[in-house]
Amino acid sequence: MSYNYINPEYLLSVAGGDKETVKEIVEMFKAQVREISEEMKKLLKEADYYNLGLLAHKAKSSVAIMGMENLASMLKTFELQAKEGMETEKYSTYISNYEHDTAEAIVELEKLINSI
Numbered sequence: 290m291s292y293n294y295i296n297p298e299y300l301l302s303v304a305g306g307d308k309e310t311v312k313e314i315v316e317m318f319k320a321q322v323r324e325i326s327e328e329m330k331k332l333l334k335e336a337d338y339y340n341l342g343l344l345a346h347k348a349k350s351s352v353a354i355m356g357m358e359n360l361a362s363m364l365k366t367f368e369l370q371a372k373e374g375m376e377t378e379k380y381s382t383y384i385s386n387y388e389h390d391t392a393e394a395i396v397e398l399e400k401l402i403n404s405i
């Protein structure tokens with residue numbers, strides 16, 4: 290199976306190759322994605338850009354564990370811009386990209402769990 294969003298080798302190495310650990314990490318990721326997405330939208334609506342930047346940092350760490358390097362890079366840019374309140378017109382696109390890529394990653398993670 291080819292994966293377009295996650296890096297299964299990286300995730301398995303983080304989990305020490307243990308299927309149960311992978312399952313736990315994936316469940317935490319799924320719950321965190323929902324929370325982060327909702328909070329990002331709330332902070333954007335409130336124009337609380339600094340805290341939005343902090344949240345982008347937290348999201349970056351979460352997706353990095355899944356080996357999602359492109360999304361992690363985008364979130365780093367988002368984090369730095371939001372903390373400075375720069376290029377605010379891009380923030381909704383960043384959030385949409387986060388939601389799309391993490392949704393696709395969850396599909397791939399479910400397939401990974403079923404295959405190991």
